[in-house]
Amino acid sequence: MTDTLHEHADPELHEGEKLVEMVNVGKTYGAIRALKGINLTVKAGEVTCVLGDNGAGKSTLIKIISGLHPHNEGELLVDGKPVSFSSPRESLAHGIATVYQDLAVVSLMEVWRNFFLGSEMTNGTYPFAGLKIRDMKRIADEELRKMGIVVKDIDQPIGTLSGGQRQCVAIARAVYFGARVLILDEPTAALGVKQSGVVLKYTAAARDAGLGVVFITHNPHHAYLVGDHFIILKLGEAVLDKKRSEVGLDELTRQMAGGDELTELSHELKRPGS
Numbered sequence: 321m322t323d324t325l326h327e328h329a330d331p332e333l334h335e336g337e338k339l340v341e342m343v344n345v346g347k348t349y350g351a352i353r354a355l356k357g358i359n360l361t362v363k364a365g366e367v368t369c370v371l372g373d374n375g376a377g378k379s380t381l382i383k384i385i386s387g388l389h390p391h392n393e394g395e396l397l398v399d400g401k402p403v404s405f406s407s408p409r410e411s412l413a414h415g416i417a418t419v420y421q422d423l424a425v426v427s428l429m430e431v432w433r434n435f436f437l438g439s440e441m442t443n444g445t446y447p448f449a450g451l452k453i454r455d456m457k458r459i460a461d462e463e464l465r466k467m468g469i470v471v472k473d474i475d476q477p478i479g480t481l482s483g484g485q486r487q488c489v490a491i492a493r494a495v496y497f498g499a500r501v502l503i504l505d506e507p508t509a510a511l512g513v514k515q516s517g518v519v520l521k522y523t524a525a526a527r528d529a530g531l532g533v534v535f536i537t538h539n540p541h542h543a544y545l546v547g548d549h550f551i552i553l554k555l556g557e558a559v560l561d562k563k564r565s566e567v568g569l570d571e572l573t574r575q576m577a578g579g580d581e582l583t584e585l586s587h588e589l590k591r592p593g594s
């Protein structure tokens with residue numbers, strides 16, 4: 321375990337427990353309003369999907385939860401207590417791990433080294449500390465297998481894995497290091513159908529392990545495969561906020577495609593005589 325995780329958080333996860341809440345959260349960058357009146361709840365054992373087009377405010381929302389940019393309106397609560405993070409380290413200390421689309425991995429380093437990057441296991445004390453290489457290899461291998469991720473060789477450079485596999489290693493790593501909330505930033509955006517399927521499987525595995533997952537995407541089909549709750553952002557505001565039981569894939573797709581605006585556009589573009 322890293323010494324930074326769980327400093328503030330109760331390590332026990334209880335299904336349905338509210339881990340992170342945004343209450344009427346807003347964010348402005350100078351005169352630019354990026355988010356307004358956002359309400360979002362991340363529960364243990366659930367996937368909350370945040371959908372939206374370019375510029376909708378998805379990255380801003382991630383940055384607030386992951387401690388990169390503080391919000392300037394409303395409240396952010398972790399385990400029911402108001403917080404305002406001033407660094408990603410603080411967010412991590414509350415058990416919130418963010419997996420970015422452009423993963424911070426060292427391509428030429430082995431899979432196991434990347435798994436433990438920044439949290440290496442050592443024995444002895446400085447300046448005589450040594451790396452527990454054998455233990456780290458074994459644990460990385462075990463943890464990846466536990467999530468059903470098969471890499472041919474734990475010693476192979478992580479750069480030789482596919483984009484989907486690298487995302488999965490990052491998810492397994494966050495789960496191993498005790499994340500309670502996992503934020504996935506468009507994890508399937510750059511992937512083909514098969515690799516997206518692999519990532520969606522591990523997203524579900526993290527949910528089944530009891531974590532609260534925030535899945536950011538612009539793909540309603542991917543969202544609907546794993547989501548329990550859906551929020552669509554548009555120009556910084558939530559235009560849809562529904563539980564799975566309240567919304568079907570059709571409505572989600574229609575709303576993402578532009579909803580009523582698209583119907584209006586289709587009328588405008590109608591060819592004469594058709």
Ligand SMILES: Nc1ncnc2c1ncn2[C@@H]1O[C@H](COP(=O)(O)OP(=O)(O)OP(=O)(O)O)[C@@H](O)[C@H]1O
Nearest residue numbers: 349352353354372373374375376377378379380381
């Ligand atoms: N650092 C910043 N300074 C000024 N404006 C910003 C900043 N970051 C984002 N914005 C603005 O806030 C709005 C929301 O942007 P954001 O990046 O959160 O959207 P997004 O949904 O993540 O879009 P994309 O999918 O293109 O990344 C946009 O109008 C954007 O121009």
